[in-house]
Amino acid sequence: MSTIDLLATRAVKATPPALSKAVRGLSDKTIAWIFIAPTIILLLAINIFPLVWTIYLSFTNYAANRPNRPVMNVGLKWYRDILGSPEVWAAMQATAHFVFWTILFQTLIGFGLAYLIDRKFKGHAFWTTIILIPMMLSPAVVGNFWKFLYQPQIGLFNYVISFFTGIEPSSFEMLGSVMLAPWAIVIVDTWMWTPYVMLICLAGLRSIPGYIYEAAEVDRASNWRQFWSITLPMALPFIMLAVLFRGIENFKMFDMVVLLTGGGPGSTTELASITLKRQAFEAYRTGYSSAFAIILFVAVFGLANIYVRTLNRVKQR
Amino acid sequence: MSITLSTAHSVVEPSLLAKRSAGFIVIVYALISMAPLFWIFATGWKTPPDSISYPPKIVFNPSLEGYCNLFTTRTRQTTDYINALGPPQGTCDEVTRRREMVIAGASNYAPRFVNSLIIAFGSTFLAVSLGVFSAYAFSRFKIPLADDLLFFILSTRMMPPIAVAIPIYLMYREIGLSDTALGMILLYTAVNVSLAVWLLKGFIDEIPKEYEEAAMIDGYTRLHAFFKVVLPQAATGIAATAIFCLIFAWNEFAFAVLLTSGEAQTAPPFIPTIIGEGGMDWPAVGAGTTLFLIPILVFTILLRKHLLRGITFGAVRK
Numbered sequence: 001m002s003t004i005d006l007l008a009t010r011a012v013k014a015t016p017p018a019l020s021k022a023v024r025g026l027s028d029k030t031i032a033w034i035f036i037a038p039t040i041i042l043l044l045a046i047n048i049f050p051l052v053w054t055i056y057l058s059f060t061n062y063a064a065n066r067p068n069r070p071v072m073n074v075g076l077k078w079y080r081d082i083l084g085s086p087e088v089w090a091a092m093q094a095t096a097h098f099v100f101w102t103i104l105f106q107t108l109i110g111f112g113l114a115y116l117i118d119r120k121f122k123g124h125a126f127w128t129t130i131i132l133i134p135m136m137l138s139p140a141v142v143g144n145f146w147k148f149l150y151q152p153q154i155g156l157f158n159y160v161i162s163f164f165t166g167i168e169p170s171s172f173e174m175l176g177s178v179m180l181a182p183w184a185i186v187i188v189d190t191w192m193w194t195p196y197v198m199l200i201c202l203a204g205l206r207s208i209p210g211y212i213y214e215a216a217e218v219d220r221a222s223n224w225r226q227f228w229s230i231t232l233p234m235a236l237p238f239i240m241l242a243v244l245f246r247g248i249e250n251f252k253m254f255d256m257v258v259l260l261t262g263g264g265p266g267s268t269t270e271l272a273s274i275t276l277k278r279q280a281f282e283a284y285r286t287g288y289s290s291a292f293a294i295i296l297f298v299a300v301f302g303l304a305n306i307y308v309r310t311l312n313r314v315k316q317r
Numbered sequence: 318m319s320i321t322l323s324t325a326h327s328v329v330e331p332s333l334l335a336k337r338s339a340g341f342i343v344i345v346y347a348l349i350s351m352a353p354l355f356w357i358f359a360t361g362w363k364t365p366p367d368s369i370s371y372p373p374k375i376v377f378n379p380s381l382e383g384y385c386n387l388f389t390t391r392t393r394q395t396t397d398y399i400n401a402l403g404p405p406q407g408t409c410d411e412v413t414r415r416r417e418m419v420i421a422g423a424s425n426y427a428p429r430f431v432n433s434l435i436i437a438f439g440s441t442f443l444a445v446s447l448g449v450f451s452a453y454a455f456s457r458f459k460i461p462l463a464d465d466l467l468f469f470i471l472s473t474r475m476m477p478p479i480a481v482a483i484p485i486y487l488m489y490r491e492i493g494l495s496d497t498a499l500g501m502i503l504l505y506t507a508v509n510v511s512l513a514v515w516l517l518k519g520f521i522d523e524i525p526k527e528y529e530e531a532a533m534i535d536g537y538t539r540l541h542a543f544f545k546v547v548l549p550q551a552a553t554g555i556a557a558t559a560i561f562c563l564i565f566a567w568n569e570f571a572f573a574v575l576l577t578s579g580e581a582q583t584a585p586p587f588i589p590t591i592i593g594e595g596g597m598d599w600p601a602v603g604a605g606t607t608l609f610l611i612p613i614l615v616f617t618i619l620l621r622k623h624l625l626r627g628i629t630f631g632a633v634r635k
Contacts, residue, residue, distance in 0.1 A: 035451055042503075127347050136614075144589040255571050
C-alpha cells in the first residue's frame with residue numbers, strides 16, 4: 001500500500017463519525033452524572049436501603065419467621081439487651097482474641113518473609129507467586145478442607161505434629177478441645193492471610209530508595225542500625241495499612257470459622273458474625289439481630305474511617 | 318577473603334550467603350504452606366478407605382472414585398441385584414459396583430458449579446461496566462463531594478455480610494428474588510462495584526488526560542473520546558479488575574449460604590455438604606475442591622503483577 005493510501009486511511013479513521021446533536025450537546029457535567037448515577041442507584045438499593053431498614057427493624061419486635069404478627073416499637077430495648085448480654089461479650093472476646101493473634105502472627109511472619117524475599121535471591125518471583133496462592137482461595141472451602149487436616153486420627157496436621165513431637169495424634173483434638181479450638185482458627189487464618197501482609201510489606205520495602213542505604217553504608221551504620229532506623233520506619237505505613245485491612249476483615253470473619261468449628265466447641269470460637277447469624281437466621285430474632293448488626297457496623301465503620309485516613313497518608317508519599 | 322567479598326558487590330546488594338539463606342527459608346515456607354493444598358488434591362485421587370487410613374497414606378493407588386462420587390448419587394443394593402445387572406458401563410459404574418452400590422443419578426455438583434459460573438461472570442460484567450463509567454467520571458470531572466462519594470462507595474464494602482444479609486433476605490423474600498441467580502448477581506454487583514470503581518479510578522488516573530484532549534480537539538465528542546481513546550488504554554486495568562471481581566464472586570460464601578438454598582446455590586455452600594455413608598466423603602470433597610480451585614490458581618498466576626493493587630483497593634500501586 002502506498003504512503004498516500006495509508007495517510008488517506010488514517011485521515012478517514014481520524015475523522016469522527018457524525019453524531020446526533022443531542023449527544024454532541026451533552027455537557028461534561030451531565031455526562032459525569034450519567035456515568036455515576038447507575039452505581040449510586042445500585043448501592044442505594046442494595047446497600048443503603050437495607051441499612052435504613054435494619055435501623056428501623058432494630059427498634060421493633062419483628063421476627064422474620066412470623067411476618068403476620070403485629071409489629072411493635074420496642075425502643076432501645078435490643079440495644080440495652082445486647083450491651084448487657086454475656087453471650088455477646090463472650091463473642092466479642094472471642095473476636096478480639098482471634099483478631100489480635102492473627103494480626104500479630106501475620107505481621108511478624110509476613111514482614112519477615114517480605115524482608116527475605118527482598119534479598120532478591122534467584123527465583124524469588126516464582127516463589128512469591130507460590131506463597132500468594134492461599135489468600136486467593138475461598139475461605140469457606142479452606143475452612144472445609146482444614147477440618148479434614150485437623151481430624152484427630154486421620155488428619156495430616158495431627159500426624160505431622162505427632163511425627164515431630166512424639167505426642168499421640170489421637171490425644172489432642174484441635175477442633176474439639178475448648179483450649180485448642182481458638183488456636184486452630186488462628187492457625188488457619190495465619191496460613192491463609194500471611195501472604196497478604198507479606199505482599200503489602202514487600203511493596204513497602206521496595207519503595208525505600210537504594211541511595212538511603214548507600215548513604216548509611218558510607219556513614220558505617222551497622223545492618224542492625226539500618227534496619228531499625230531506615231527499613232522499619234519507612235515500611236511502617238505499609239505495615240499499618242495491612243494491619244488495618246486484616247483487622248477489618250477479621251472483625252467480620254464468618255465463612256472460614258463457620259465451616260471449621262461452627263462456633264464450637266460450646267461457644268469458644270463463636271465470633272461476633274457467627275452469633276449474629278445464629279440470632280438472625282436460626283433464632284429469627286430479627287429485631288435483636290438488626291440492633292446487633294448496627295452495633296457491629298458502627299464499629300467497622302469507625303475502623304474504616306481510620307483506614308481511609310491512613311490510606312491517604314500512604315498514598316501521599 | 319571476607320573483605321574482598323563485601324566490596325565485590327554494591328553496598329546495597331546483599332551478599333551471596335544472605336541471598337542463599339533467605340532463599341532457603343522462603344522456599345521452605347512456600348513448600349510447607351503448599352502442603353495442605355497438595356494433601357486435598359491427593360485426597361481427591363484416593364479411595365474412601367485410603368483417605369481415612371492411619372497413618373495418612375502418602376503413597377497410594379490413584380482411584381477415580383472421588384471424582385465419580387462427586388458427580389453421582391448412589392444407592393446400596395444387594396449383591397444378587399448387582400450380579401444380575403449387565404456389564405458395567407464406564408469406569409464410574411464399575412467403581413460404584415465394587416462398593417455394592419449402583420449409580421442412582423447425577424449429583425448437584427455440576428449444576429452448582431454452573432451457578433457459580435453464571436453468577437460470577439454476570440456480576441463481574443455488571444460491576445465492571447458500572448465501575449468503568451463511574452471511575453472515569455471521578456477521575457476526569459470535578460464532582461462535588463467526590464471524596465465523600467468515593468468513601469461512601471468504599472464503606473459499603475466494609476459492612477459485615479451477615480448484617481447486610483438480614484434486610485436483603487427480607488427484601489428478596491418480598492420481591493421474589495430469593496434463591497434466584499438474578500438476585501445473587503445484583504447483590505454481588507453491589508459488593509464488587511466499590512472495588513471496581515476504586516481500582517479503575519487508579520488505572521484511569523494513570524492515562525494522560527492529553528490523549529482525550531487531543532482527540533477532542535480533533536473533533537471527537539467527550540463520549541467518543543471515552544470509548545475510542547480511554548477504554549482501549551485502560552484495557553489491562555479493566556481485565557485485572559474483572560478478575561478480582563470474578564474471584565470475589567467465585568469465593569463468596571456468607572450471602573450464598575443465607576440467601577440461596579436450591580436453584581441458585583453456588584459451589585462454596587455445596588462442597589461442605591458432600592457426604593458419603595457414615596460421614597464426609599473426603600475423596601469427593603477433595604475432587605470438588607480441586608476442580609473449584611483450579612480457576613483461582615490460573616487467575617492468580619495471570620494477576621500476579623496486579624495483585625497488590627487489587628487487595629489494597631488501589632492504595633498501593635508498586
